[in-house]
Amino acid sequence: MPPESEKQGTEAPIPTGTGALDAGLGIESDGARVVEAEAGDGRQAGGPWRIAGRRLRRNKVALFSLAIFFLIVICCLLAPVWANHVADTGPNTTHTLEKLHVNGEVREVVEPSGKAIGPQWFEAGGKFFLGADGHLGRDEMVRLLYGGRSSLFIGIVAALITTLLAVTLGLLSGYYGGLTDTFISRIMDVIWSFPVVLLGIALGIALAVGGLKLGPIHLKSSSLWIPTLIIGVVYTPYMARPLRGEILALREKEFIEAAVAQGASDRRIMFIELLPNLLSTIIVFFTLNIANNMLLEATLSYLGAGVQPPSSSWGTMISEGFDALYSQPILTIIPGTAILLTVLSVNVFGDGLRDALDPKSKVRFEARAGTAAEMDNPV
Amino acid sequence: MKKLPFFLLVAALAAVLAVGLAACGGGSSTTGTSPSTSEGGSEGGGEAEGGGKEGGTLKGAYTSFPDYMDPQISYTAEGWTAMRPVYVPLLTYKAASEEEGAEIIPGLAKELPKVTNGGKTYTMFLREGLKYSNGEPIKAGDFKYAVERCFLTNSGGSPFYTDIVGAEQFSKTKKGGISGIKVNEKTGEIVINLEKPRGTFPNELALMFVAPIPQKTPAEDQSAHPIPASGPYYLTKSEPGRGWEYERNPYWAKDNGKQMTEIPSGHVDKIEIEVLRNQSTQVNDVESGKLNWIFDPPPTDRYQEVKEKFEGTQFRIEPTISTYYFWMNETQEPFNNQKVREAVNYAVDPAALERVYTGQIKGTQQILPPGMPGYEKIELFPHDVKKAKELIAESGVKDKEVTVWTDSESPNNDAGTYYQGVLNEIGLKAELKILNPDNYFTVIGNRSTPNLDTGFSDWFEDYPHPNDFFDILLNGESIQDTNNQNFSQTNVPALNEKIDKLAEEQLGPQQEKEYAELDKAFMEHAAWAPYGTRTLSLFVSENINLETAIWNPTFETELTSLEFKE
Numbered sequence: 045m046p047p048e049s050e051k052q053g054t055e056a057p058i059p060t061g062t063g064a065l066d067a068g069l070g071i072e073s074d075g076a077r078v079v080e081a082e083a084g085d086g087r088q089a090g091g092p093w094r095i096a097g098r099r100l101r102r103n104k105v106a107l108f109s110l111a112i113f114f115l116i117v118i119c120c121l122l123a124p125v126w127a128n129h130v131a132d133t134g135p136n137t138t139h140t141l142e143k144l145h146v147n148g149e150v151r152e153v154v155e156p157s158g159k160a161i162g163p164q165w166f167e168a169g170g171k172f173f174l175g176a177d178g179h180l181g182r183d184e185m186v187r188l189l190y191g192g193r194s195s196l197f198i199g200i201v202a203a204l205i206t207t208l209l210a211v212t213l214g215l216l217s218g219y220y221g222g223l224t225d226t227f228i229s230r231i232m233d234v235i236w237s238f239p240v241v242l243l244g245i246a247l248g249i250a251l252a253v254g255g256l257k258l259g260p261i262h263l264k265s266s267s268l269w270i271p272t273l274i275i276g277v278v279y280t281p282y283m284a285r286p287l288r289g290e291i292l293a294l295r296e297k298e299f300i301e302a303a304v305a306q307g308a309s310d311r312r313i314m315f316i317e318l319l320p321n322l323l324s325t326i327i328v329f330f331t332l333n334i335a336n337n338m339l340l341e342a343t344l345s346y347l348g349a350g351v352q353p354p355s356s357s358w359g360t361m362i363s364e365g366f367d368a369l370y371s372q373p374i375l376t377i378i379p380g381t382a383i384l385l386t387v388l389s390v391n392v393f394g395d396g397l398r399d400a401l402d403p404k405s406k407v408r409f410e411a412r413a414g415t416a417a418e419m420d421n422p423v
Numbered sequence: 424m425k426k427l428p429f430f431l432l433v434a435a436l437a438a439v440l441a442v443g444l445a446a447c448g449g450g451s452s453t454t455g456t457s458p459s460t461s462e463g464g465s466e467g468g469g470e471a472e473g474g475g476k477e478g479g480t481l482k483g484a485y486t487s488f489p490d491y492m493d494p495q496i497s498y499t500a501e502g503w504t505a506m507r508p509v510y511v512p513l514l515t516y517k518a519a520s521e522e523e524g525a526e527i528i529p530g531l532a533k534e535l536p537k538v539t540n541g542g543k544t545y546t547m548f549l550r551e552g553l554k555y556s557n558g559e560p561i562k563a564g565d566f567k568y569a570v571e572r573c574f575l576t577n578s579g580g581s582p583f584y585t586d587i588v589g590a591e592q593f594s595k596t597k598k599g600g601i602s603g604i605k606v607n608e609k610t611g612e613i614v615i616n617l618e619k620p621r622g623t624f625p626n627e628l629a630l631m632f633v634a635p636i637p638q639k640t641p642a643e644d645q646s647a648h649p650i651p652a653s654g655p656y657y658l659t660k661s662e663p664g665r666g667w668e669y670e671r672n673p674y675w676a677k678d679n680g681k682q683m684t685e686i687p688s689g690h691v692d693k694i695e696i697e698v699l700r701n702q703s704t705q706v707n708d709v710e711s712g713k714l715n716w717i718f719d720p721p722p723t724d725r726y727q728e729v730k731e732k733f734e735g736t737q738f739r740i741e742p743t744i745s746t747y748y749f750w751m752n753e754t755q756e757p758f759n760n761q762k763v764r765e766a767v768n769y770a771v772d773p774a775a776l777e778r779v780y781t782g783q784i785k786g787t788q789q790i791l792p793p794g795m796p797g798y799e800k801i802e803l804f805p806h807d808v809k810k811a812k813e814l815i816a817e818s819g820v821k822d823k824e825v826t827v828w829t830d831s832e833s834p835n836n837d838a839g840t841y842y843q844g845v846l847n848e849i850g851l852k853a854e855l856k857i858l859n860p861d862n863y864f865t866v867i868g869n870r871s872t873p874n875l876d877t878g879f880s881d882w883f884e885d886y887p888h889p890n891d892f893f894d895i896l897l898n899g900e901s902i903q904d905t906n907n908q909n910f911s912q913t914n915v916p917a918l919n920e921k922i923d924k925l926a927e928e929q930l931g932p933q934q935e936k937e938y939a940e941l942d943k944a945f946m947e948h949a950a951w952a953p954y955g956t957r958t959l960s961l962f963v964s965e966n967i968n969l970e971t972a973i974w975n976p977t978f979e980t981e982l983t984s985l986e987f988k989e
Contacts, residue, residue: 138844140775157727158781158834179723179779179837253856253866254873266854348831353857354840367833370703370724 096324099400106396112389116382120196123189130170131183135190136354139181144168153181159371174378177361178368184361188378191356195383198272198350198357199338199390205276206337207330210283211322215314217284218291229288232281240278241343247274248349271350275337283329287322294321324401331394335387342383358383475968475986481691483716483982484699484708485666492646492661494634495572498579500883500979503631504718505696507978508656508669508689509649510634511679513547513566513613514625516886516977518687518984521742521794524975525887527629528685531561531653532613536628542620542927545628549611550682554674555637556657563606563613565635571601573632575642579906580632582895583885586624588616620927622934626886655680655688655983666697669982690986709737712964716985720960723781723834729962739961741974744884746792746892747776747784748953749842750910751877757820757851758877758911764949766814767877768804770845773954779837784955790892790942792956794976796930797889797938803946808848815850824852828878830863838954839879846877868907880910881957886977889938890926897945898922913950 100106127134139153146167153161153176160176163184173185217228235243251270256263263269294300295318303317338358344350345359346366353360358379365375489502494510497503515530517523529535531553536545553561573581574594585591588603603616617624627633636650649658649667655675661667670693672679680688699705699714702722706729708714721729729738751758751767758764773786791798815821825846829839836857846853856874858866866872867880885891895901899914900923921941928934945951961980963969966988973984 136840136844138775138841140778140841141772154778156778156782158723158778159727179781179834180840249859253858264854265856348857348859352855353836354843354855367722368724370722371728372724 096400100396103396103399106393106399109389109392109396112385113393116192116386116389117196120189120192123186123193126170126189127183127186131173131186132171133183133186135182135187135356137182139176139183140179142181144172154179160368160375162372163374175372175374177364177375178372184375184378187356187361188358188382191358191361191379192382192386194268194351194355194357195338195341195359196386197268198275198341199334199386202272202275202279202337202341203330203333205273206279206283206333207326209276209280210287210329211319211326213280214284214287214291214322215318218288219295219310219314219318221292225288228284232284235278236281236285238278240282240340241347243278244274244340244344245347245349247278248344248347252349252352266352266355268351268355271341271344274344275340279333279336279340283333286329287325290322290325291318294318328394328398328401331390331397335390335394338383338387338390475690475971476989477690477986478692479987480693480695481715481967481982481985481987482713483694483696483718484705484714485696485718486698486700486702486705488664488666488698491644492649492658492663492667493576493644494631494636494650495569495580496576496578496644497631501718503977504979504982505667506631506634507654507975508694508982509652509654509658510631510636511654511683511686512629512631512634513549514629515686516629516975517685518973518975518981520974521976524973524977527625530629530683530686531566531635533611536615536625538929540616542622542929543617545615545617545624547613547615549613550679551611552678553653553682554678555651555653556672556674557637557651558674559637559651561635561653562638563608563611565638566613566633567601567604567606568638568640569633569635570604572636572640572642574601576644578632580630583623583627583630583632586617586619586621588618591618622926622928622930623886623888623890626888626891630886653679655686656694664698666695668696669694687981687983689983694982706962709962709964712966715964715967715987716980717962718980720783721962723783726781726783726960730960733962735969737963737965737967737969739969739972739974741959741961741979742794742976743957743959743979744792744794744887744976745881745957746787746790746953747780747838747879747881747955747957748790748951749877750880750951751949752875752910752912753914753950754912755876757818757823757825760818760820761949762814762818763820764952765804766811766818766849767846768946768949768952769807769814770811770849771842771952771954772806772845774806775841776838776954779841780834780955780957783959784957786955788946788953790897790945790951790953791889791938792884792892794887795884795889795892796887797935797942799939799942801943801946803943804949804952811849821850822852824854825876826874826878827853827855828863828867828875829855829857830860830879831857832860835860835879835881842877842879865906867910868903868905870902870904870907870912875910878910883957884977888930889935889942890922893922893938893941893945894926897950911950913945913948915948918944918948 142153144151144153144161146164151161153172158179160178160181161172162175164172164175172183174188175184176182177184177187213228217225248271252265255265255267256270300313300317303313341350341357342359342362345357346363351357351360361379362376365379368375485501489497489505490499491497491502492505494506497506511530513530513532514527514535517526517528527535531549532547533550536547538545549561549563555561570584570587571593573584574590575597581594585594587601589601590603593599593601605614606612635653640650646663647661649661651657652672655672656669657672659668659670675688702719703725705714705717706721706725709717720726749767749771751764753759773788777784777786788802788804827839827843827846829835839855839857843853843855867875867878882892882896895908897909897913899916899919902909902912902914918941925934925937959979961972961974963972963985968986968988971984971986973981975981
């Protein structure tokens with residue numbers, strides 16, 4: 045049975061927590077007003093999360109972007125289906141000397157001059173749909189789909205790592221302050237002082253030969269986890285510092301004082317009181333981080349410090365395609381377009397999410413929607 | 424009235440003389456042409472042999488700055504091509520193409536060395552009255568200093584000279600000089616005593632490493648501070664990472680060139696080389712005439728286009744004496760098993776790799792490349808994947824994990840990827856490691872690097888002698904902990920002995936036959952999986968005379984052979 049003070053703590057945040065959550069969303073004292081205003085429109089009233097959800101649903105561009113992103117993810121998840129049942133080849137299988145029979149015509153996958161076959165679309169039953177990738181004659185479509193899996197894996201998992209590290213460090217640093225804050229902040233400063241790409245290249249190249257050995261954990265140099273961890277770590281300060289700033293502000297709020305007065309433990313204050321108030325910031329950071337991570341992965345892989353060949357990622361495909369930029373620009377354009385679409389869709393959705401969670405942007409949104417009455421006639 | 428006809432007569436005589444002198448230019452005598460510079464490789468001066476012009480400024484580009492612009496230290500084709508017109512060794516290679524270019528001729532030495540004492544003593548005489556580009560006389564002692572400087576700077580070329588008496592000791596102490604080299608400044612006599620006969624020594628005396636330089640030259644890299652020249656051109660400027668420039672050596676025409684008539688004097692007055700990283704831009708610049716010559720071949724992406732458009736007029740494919748191969752570390756599993764090495768040889772298909780290299784290699788399956796003395800075509804392992812799989816099954820190493828090493832330079836990275844696929848196909852589990860080309864050979868040359876199983880390498884001749892392919896690359900005695908070149912760590916005592924024996928003999932028909940046998944023996948041992956010999960190319964602008972341009976098998980483009988068209 046928990047001590048009395050903790051029992052009180054579980055109940056205490058309810059009145060203050062709502063206000064605090066509003067604070068986290070940046071709507072603090074206006075929260076009730078918004079709820080009432082929306083209820084006055086005849087729509088279902090609710091908490092700030094529900095309101096944010098409604099705002100997001102109204103943002104068609106953000107939803108369209110989300111749909112694009114999901115479509116890309118689904119396509120990439122279906123890579124083995126395409127590889128095994130359509131293209132009949134693997135992402136790293138070479139076809140340098142093979143010939144393709146198309147409408148009774150024999151075409152070389154790689155010409156003696158080294159030039160690879162171009163897109164065949166469905167002429168060869170889906171084989172070499174987007175052509176072959178240069179001198180090795182690998183199926184570009186299969187590599188694109190598998191490459192997307194790598195890029196998305198790195199983008200999402202690295203964002204999770206960044207979030208986990210940043211939230212933990214931000215909470216510790218912002219809540220405890222003093223020496224803990226100084227220690228964590230200086231470490232963040234050190235990482236921050238390196239340009240992200242340079243730090244990524246340095247770590248990527250250092251780990252490219254022997255892999256990563258951390259106690260019982262041994263990651264091979266070809267492991268996708270290496271670029272994932274690198275990207276996850278190098279972006280941590282960019283999320284941890286703003287979170288720390290927010291926590292510094294939040295810990296001075298009355299609801300925290302109330303929790304402390306009620307004898308809530310530090311862990312409870314951090315994870316039950318503070319964390320929910322950071323959720324909107326964390327969610328927005330997380331989505332935008334996915335896009336940034338994918339771009340950094342592409343940059344590192346292009347420079348040879350990210351995903352290691354022959355594994356494909358969109359970055360490595362751009363790098364490989366760059367060798368044939370003049371004669372076969374499609375080899376660069378295709379993965380480049382894939383990155384563009386994915387990053388754009390995540391960014392646009394992330395912006396929509398921020399708009400939905402940020403009341404200031406709500407004002408703009410509502411004004412655009414012609415429902416700015418609440419601003420003119422505050423309750 | 425009398426003055427006018429006399430003046431006209433003098434003017435007419437001067438004009439006739441000028442035309443006559445210009446027409447006699449070309450090969451060996453080019454004097455008095457004033458430099459003229461302008462944008463985009465300017466032309467000027469008189470007519471050269473073969474319908475070319477004398478004078479003008481040649482503009483060229485390299486993709487990267489050579490390792491060093493210092494004759495004792497540079498050990499790359501980039502460096503040797505760049506310094507070939509500047510520093511002349513006692514012996515040198517004829518400025519000619521193909522086999523003729525492998526002929527050793529006297530350079531600063533009056534004649535070829537007199538070899539006595541059972542092949543252990545070489546005696547030469549320095550030509551008289553030679554001068555460096557700064558006017559200082561060239562002395563016999565400068566040769567001795569050049570050899571010592573090789574050791575003082577820890578040059579990669581120093582192992583070529585460790586058989587000189589006292590050199591081994593000097594390499595350790597760096598003090599006291601090399602006792603095996605005796606010079607007489609008055610007579611110009613140079614006597615070199617060797618510990619044991621060395622059949623390749625004349626070739627090694629013709630390398631840039633031992634080109635005489637002034638003895639006051641510091642024993643440290645002088646890439647940014649050009650050393651005075653003994654050849655037809657001198658370096659006026661050298662900025663590592665950016666480029667360098669040449670002008671005619673004023674003492675070449677007056678002194679040196681008159682004696683060294685077999686060394687061409689060059690046609691242009693100035694040469695300006697810039698480092699231009701983007702190879703596609705280099706091609707564009709040559710097409711537009713902004714550049715007159717590029718060191719590196721067109722990028723693989725544009726190779727065919729350039730070939731189709733300019734072959735015969737501005738573009739020429741040139742052979743190299745080189746071997747591209749996959750080494751297999753014989754000291755550890757699974758490549759300590761000969762069957763596995765044979766399986767790899769059967770599985771690797773040179774025809775596929777020809778495509779990977781966009782036609783810039785010609786498939787071979789042996790150590791010695793075509794053009795090298797001792798080369799006799801053999802093909803012990805015709806492509807047969809089924810047989811390869813059988814051999815792997817017999818050897819009992821199926822699913823053994825191996826690491827494939829290659830560098831990131833295209834298409835070597837693709838060759839590594841292809842090779843990894845081949846190993847996986849025959850039943851091994853291969854992981855690919857691609858390193859930056861700048862440190863690739865350092866990493867795989869360090870025996871403490873983990874998982875040195877197999878990988879890509881290539882070797883271009885240092886000099887046209889088959890020993891250059893066996894002694895460093897396959898002799899067990901040459902295995903080193905660091906800077907190792909015997910990547911397969913091949914160590915077959917009987918073959919080591921054979922290499923050592925042949926190394927002491929002067930190259931002749933009998934030795935060439937024995938080198939051919941050695942080539943076959945190493946391939947039977949399946950020490951490597953060789954897959955090709957590289958072809959390079961010469962690409963010049965429209966206003967450069969391609970016909971007279973010389974491609975030397977060791978020094979590649981002879982800059983002294985490039986001339987503007989009439």
